[in-house]
Amino acid sequence: MSLQQTLTTQVKKAIYSLYQSNLETVEFQATRKEFEGDITVVVFPMLRVVKGNPVQIGTQIGEFLVEHVAEVSTFNVVKGFLNLVIADSYYVDFFKEIQHQDTYGTKAPEGKAVMVEYSSPNTNKPLHLGHVRNNLLGYAVAKIIEASGKKVYKTQIINDRGIHICKSMLAWQKYGEGETPESTGLKGDKLVGNYYVKFDQEYKAEIQTLIASGKTEEEAKKEAPLLLEAQDMLLQWEAGDEEVISLWKKMNGWVYAGFDVTYKNLGVDFDSLYYESNTYLLGKDNIEEGLEKGVFYKKEDGSVWCDLTEDGLDEKLVLRSDGTAVYMTQDIGTAIQRVKDNPDVGGMIYTVGNEQDYHFKVLFLILKKLGYDWAENLFHLSYGMVDLPSGKMKSREGTVVDADDLIAEMATTAETLSKELGKLEGYSEEEKQELYKIIGLGALKYYILKVDPQKRILFNPEESVEFQGNTGPFIQYTYARIQSILRKAKELGVATKITTTSLEPKEKELLKWIQEYPAIVQQAAQNHSPALIANYTYDLVKEFNSFYQQIPILGTDNEEEKAFRVALSGKVAQIIKSTFGLLGIDVPERM
RNA sequence: GGCCUCGUGGCGCAACUGAAUAGCGCAUCAGAUUUCGGCUCUGAGGGUUGGGGGUUCGAAUCCCUUCGAGGUCACCA
Structure with a gap:
């Protein structure tokens, strides 16, 4: 039995024998440096059960403890604080006990596992300072939970598809002249990132031209040929166009090689990887299931929603009227898939910036409503932005700390x-x-x-x-x-x-x-x-x-x-x- | 506008599941050190915890209100 446990029982006994009252808990704290003693019993909370002068009560408990607990050598009472002096022998014995425990402080894993997601980058640009904070946090929390006695799976979801990926692909195709990491000596993620910036520059130039020819800014942004081409490329990707797919694979390959180097330098790693290109269609079956359970409802246009107004939130779209998935659909599907892949998982931690606080609030609530037991143990490890003195970091504009x-x-x-x-x-x-x-x-x-x-x-x-x-x-x-x-x-x-x-x-x-x-x-x-x-x-x-x-x-x-x-x-x-x-x-x- | 996060000495942070005089680092000032590595240690000055009100024996912490900074409220991810 630990000393604190011993003290807890003995303090309770003291209160019972002195006042015939039962204490629920005993509050301890480390004795402040300016007072004599090692462990302090806070008397104030006991006043709810025992009426009287805190100093007097403290003194009586102190006398009782000195008499009944060998480790307590002396005590003093200041206001409502009972300061106990613990015998040297207790600490010496404690040290002998742990001296050769190599894993002192940590516990062997037991019970359900926890999945920790972090990093989760886009594959169109290199990792920057914001990712660094994300990775460090996620990795450390994974390690800490592991040390506390749980099996941990480190994972990430790689955002490898979408219009932003097509932008860097298109820019490389148009202006790249066949450049490769080998030919330029650049890390793959850097090379691809350069074309993402290039896209933005050319796009902005086109907008200016259009505005000069009489378009409004809003029209120009929508009608710029480069953007239309990128959108077209996304459609081809979704249709499985061979040329687009192979370009996509090639450029993503460069990026992954670059990421691997950065992760290695940063000292983080993962047990599993999920790719959005595989998971973006997930979740639709779960929507069906939710409809049956009455968690979701369908509007006239065929779109599916979840009504969260009773929980103080809004109505949330979970499936488009054309039957395609949105971000929320995927996240529902991916969460469920992860537990299927790792049945011992009993909870998940998502390391994602605080601009997504609302999204995760909704996601967790929906998963709970769908009735998954592990949904009770979901946590959004939300973190604040990393700003530079010059302001916000923007990859598109190249104002990032790489x-x-x-x-x-x-x-x-x-x-x-x-x-x-x-x-x-x-x-x-x-x-x-x-x-x-x-x-x-x-x-x-x-x-x-x-x-x-x-x-x-x-x-x-x-x-x-x-x-x-x-x-x-x-x-x-x-x-x-x-x-x-x-x-x-x-x-x-x-x-x-x-x-x-x-x-x-x-x-x-x-x-x-x-x-x-x-x-x-x-x-x-x-x-x-x-x-x-x-x-x-x-x-x-x-x-x-x-x-x-x-x-x-x-x-x-x-x-x-x-x-x-x-x-x-x-x-x-x-x-x-x-x-x-x-x-x-x-x-x-x-x- | 609704919701969320943050606001603590000059600067950066801690304490935020209420409890002793709100801790610590940087910077400032004053000291220590023949000995185990001076990137060390000891001490001093500096705060009405954004403002106001409330609950409590006790509030940085809980409640209300107000100000400031940021985020979020897409058939984007």
Whole structure:
């Protein structure tokens, strides 16, 4: 039984024996630094059950606990807060127990699986900063849920069809002169993206010409020959025109090769891929099923709708009057298909920008109405835009921060900083480059993940990502420093068996943080919050640095103390590696 | 206009399933360090949590109202 559980039962017993009342729950919090104690029992909520003076009640509970719980050595009461001092031996025993648990904090998977969707790009342009946020969030949440004890499937839906894809195809066909990634040396996604921009330029030029010849802007936008050609191309694609299909396959192939490189650089991956070109017809059968169940209804023109007005939403179209599918139809079909493909899935998480909040609200509601049990466990991991100082990012206009460029730039910055420090004797050039990438990416990932997903991020490429304070590299540095100590300890032959019985205050503080880790993982999984993991790691690291500054580790003459402090440091390092793993961030052995 | 999200010291963030004096980083100022890696540590100044009202023994947190920023309300995806 954990200490908190023991305390809960004992506090309840105390209240019962003192006041003959039953408490539902007992509220705990970590004792604030300015007070003496380790764990605090909040007395205020008990006043609902027990009438009286909180200080007096707290004192009586405190006396009861000291008498009945061996771990509680003393206590003090401030206002309605009962601060308990926990015996050193309790923390020492705790440490001995977890010292050799390599997966401390995480749980083995059990129960239903969770499917996490993220990335989901269009195949007409390279990935940019917005995708980076999406990928990092989705990947981290997948890792965290996995660590909390669930099987996870990482997936994405690739938007590989539609008018926007035809635009870049058409531009390449007209202006490309047979260019290929090989002939230009460009990454495939970059090459295709260039033609998407090219399309927009030519299209705008045509609009101007039309306006000059007397058309209104609205007419011009609709009648520009390029747009008509693109629309025509989409029709040919849908009709299965061989030439169009083969062009589509060729260009998408280039894009996928490019994406693979970016994903690899970013350190994310997927267990399965869904292509919109395969799924866009899905969902129609489910509409039929919904009609039978009375969840949907048909209008006179043949279009099918779902009435959500009782739920405070609007009426939503789920099938066009010509019988073709809309976005919602596909998403219904794809969700159902995914559970068919993976029957152990009991819930899904969609990592998609907050401009689609309404869409997912509706989608989830419809799936619930259709009666799927897993529909109770759907979550839209919604996140805010990433803005630049110059405003919104627009791929069409080329005003984006490219993902590959960004990653490369971060590594360059890391290189500049590392060279000033110079701790890399004996590293080959290759190893150094690898290290710069780890640090640069660590800075970027931590910077994005420590912020609440709902908030917009204003990203200034020049100055946004720092390397000091609450940053990835700061934490990586602490990890590397611990590794250095561990290497030395090994050389010195420091014992690994723990025999100490008493603790320095800083050691106890550190152990309290370590003890929190498993609960933090669970909480982060429940709240889908990588930020919780990031901030926990930072707090742990700060506590370690303070300990490191005050307490000699290898410098002490006492062998018992030395062994314990080395082991304690090693545990901190292991947790850093674990939490950063959940965030998708690597840690270097040296830096 | 309806609905949704955000608004916390100069800047960037935390706490948002109500509880102690609203935490932390950057920046500013003052210190520490012959010893385990100074990308470290200790301390100081700086906030009526956008404004107003309410519920509560207690509100950044819950309710109402108001202001500001953004999003969304397609037989587009």
